[in-house]
Amino acid sequence: MAISQENVKLIFGLKVRQLRLEKGLSFAQLSKQTGLSASYLNEIEKGKKYPKIEKINILSEALEVSFDDLVSLQLSKKLAPLGELLQSNLFKELPLELFGIEPAHLLDLLSNAPAKLGAFISTLIEISRNYGLRVESLYLNMLRSFQEMHDNYFESIEREVASFRTRFLKEATFPYTFEQFQAILKTEYQYQILPKGLEHQQELKPLRSMTIPSDTPQLLMNPKLTESQQRFTLAKELGYQFLKLSPRPFTSSWISVNSFEEVLNNYKASYFACALALPEKAIVEDLKKFxxxxxxxxxxxxxxxxxxxxxxxxxxxxxxxxxxxxxxxxxxxxxxxxxxxxxxxxxxxxxxxxxxxxxxxxxxxxxxxxxxxxxxxxxxxxxxxxxxxxxxxxxxxxxxxxxxxxxxxxxxxxxxxxxxxxxxxxxxxxxxxxxxxxxxxxxxxxxxxxxxxxxxxxxxxxxxxxxxxxxxxxxxxxxxxxxxxxxxxxxxxxx
Known part of the structure; x- marks a missing residue:
């Protein structure tokens, strides 16, 4: 599998850092030798910048290593435990920034860890293989962790729901109806709603809905959905559009999972739909009574x-x-x-x-x-x-x-x-x-x-x-x- 451009930057930055530390050079000292600013060198080591050829030549001379060795994706023995992780493009797939983690910092920690930590990483990879841990399971577990970090409350989405309600449903009586949601999808987002769209699709019988994206999207629904499920399906589709969520899944339930961002956006659209159907101020009063x-x-x-x-x-x-x-x-x-x-x-x-x-x-x-x-x-x-x-x-x-x-x-x-x-x-x-x-x-x-x-x-x-x-x-x-x-x-x- 080809290594992503992001991970090429990370590998290069790690190698520069390792060579700099082996020579006992500070950023200021390496900056003086190369003429590159300390801040730029710091960005290189974090994997955020990849220098041009002439600057790589300057770095290779200062660090006393050949150009080819510096740009090679071959990792040193010390960095070997990271090899399989980087080959799998793990740091591209995992949204580390959502958890306050910079990939370069994590790699830096691992690169300076004792051999036992490297063995531990290899063990985790082997366990995931033996138990058949699929990528979608990993993404869903990460989503749960993300929800738990925020106590499953997202004020930004609550504000967006309030804004949507003010813009489209200010005069509407509550609870909202299927027809109201359908009218917004048709007028504002040019949707074609087909409540019985999956009726004759035998292979798609387990699905609740399917969206066919285009300039005039089609929403095909399972005719067996209850009224509540129909409203939720439309509200969720409104969430995708109003929050401008992309990438996104186009079927409900899941058939395949392509990225964590897709899983996260699916959750945000569902959160939007629930918050729209159960307004915070009103439902809080009901829960107090309960x-x-x-x-x-x-x-x-x-x-x-x-x-x-x-x-x-x-x-x-x-x-x-x-x-x-x-x-x-x-x-x-x-x-x-x-x-x-x-x-x-x-x-x-x-x-x-x-x-x-x-x-x-x-x-x-x-x-x-x-x-x-x-x-x-x-x-x-x-x-x-x-x-x-x-x-x-x-x-x-x-x-x-x-x-x-x-x-x-x-x-x-x-x-x-x-x-x-x-x-x-x-x-x-x-x-x-x-x-x-x-x-x-x-x-x-x-x-x-x-x-x-x-x-x-x-x-x-x-x-x-x-x-x-x-x-x-x-x-x-x-x-x-x-x-x-x-x-x-x-x-x-x-x-």
Whole structure:
């Protein structure tokens, strides 16, 4: 694979820096020898500038190295651990600047690290290969980290939503309608909206929508979408256009992921759509009413869904935006589970603010605890479907984790999904029960809320009398055997 121009600059800068330091030269000293300014030399070493041929000749003479060796992409033994990273163009793909990291600084750290750090990098690369870590998984994990860094609240997008509302929906009554969004897309952005555009595309049956870009873009939608899903699809498309987001994916759900910027822009458009459907000022007042009730009142959440004509997932996402920012409840997680039967439950989306909370995804093929509210509500949903009831279910639970002091208040919502579009899904928010949370959530100790002892997975769980167990606790048993073996070795050693 060819190395990107950006990484060519980084390699050149690293080699110049390494040679300068080996000769014990300061920037000022090298500047005096070459006639190049210290600031320009600094830019070269950071990988921001690549000098012209005559300046490279001057540098090679001052550093006592041949021109060919200086411009060669061949790395020295000391820089060898960086080779595979640079060959993969990792620093081009990863948006390090979003996390406050300059690629040159990271490479500088690695280039001065001991050999063990180089071995560590190689180990990470090998692990990613062995576990089949795909690029899109890496991007989605990075997105979660980016959200968590900002407590999942982005004031700039909130301002853009307010500006959009003032410009296009100032006189509109709330909640907004499909027709209002459609009119804006047609008038302002020359869209052609085809609500049944995917009706006869058998291969695209799992998709919710597809956008065909052109001077007059076409938005093809799955005719099985609910009204709320249709509005969200149009609102998200408005987000792409109003925020001028590019590059972007053109299908929902994902078919392929081409770059982190594409993943980030998809998230920004979704954030825009949620904030547009659930205005901050209004929804905050509704959440205050919900949180200050002395008893858990599921009807308030169901009324919010009805008032704003939104999906359970939109409401839960909006809560993850506003609970940390407005209410100071920052220790929380968001989960989305999906299932097509009563045995297989997949964690398809997760986010953890202020630390990695339980539960969280596992790379191993294990069975998530069947006592979680997120999974129990899906089982109840299947029973509900047999009664032709398509209403939203709400479940609350206090989860206490085995061998842990952590306890969470879990609120789960689930609604039957159209089988032509996707699997049934539940969305949940878990709030760590802490002094701050207790002050804000008045119903946290409502005696009606069931308390359950839970664990991460069946395979790691010591609760042998669990009636919900879906798999033997072989990982836990192996760990216990290993502990017993270590204890026996320790006793014999001391004797």
């Amino acid at each position: 949180l200050t009730e002395p008893q858990f009142n599921a009807q308030i959440l169901l009324d919010i869904l009805e008032t704003y004509q939104c999906t359970p997932e939109m409401l839960m996402h909006r809560m993850t935006n506003l609970l940390p920012k407005v209410f100071g409840i920052k220790e929380l997680f968001f989960l989305r589970f999906s299932t097509s039967d009563e045995k297989t439950f997949k964690l398809t989306k997760e986010m953890h603010l202020s630390g990695l909370h339980n539960p969280h995804g596992t790379a191993l093929d294990q069975h998530y605890c069947r006592r979680w509210a997120s999974i129990e509500i899906l089982k109840e949903l299947r029973n509900q479907e047999s009664k032709d009831d398509d209403g939203v279910k709400c479940k609350v639970q206090r989860s206490q984790y085995v061998d842990s002091d952590n306890e969470y208040l879990i609120i789960s919502l689930a609604k039957p999904s159209n089988k032509n579009i996707g699997q049934n899904s539940s969305v949940s928010i878990g709030l760590l029960i802490s002094p701050q949370m207790k002050r804000k959530v008045k119903f946290h100790n409502d005696p009606v809320i069931p308390i359950r002892i839970v664990n991460e997975t069946c395979e790691t769980c010591p609760l042998y009398d669990c009636q919900e167990r879906a798999a033997p606790a072989h990982i836990y048993e192996e760990e216990q055997s290993l502990k017993a073996m270590k204890k026996a070795v320790d006793l014999l050693t001391r004797q």
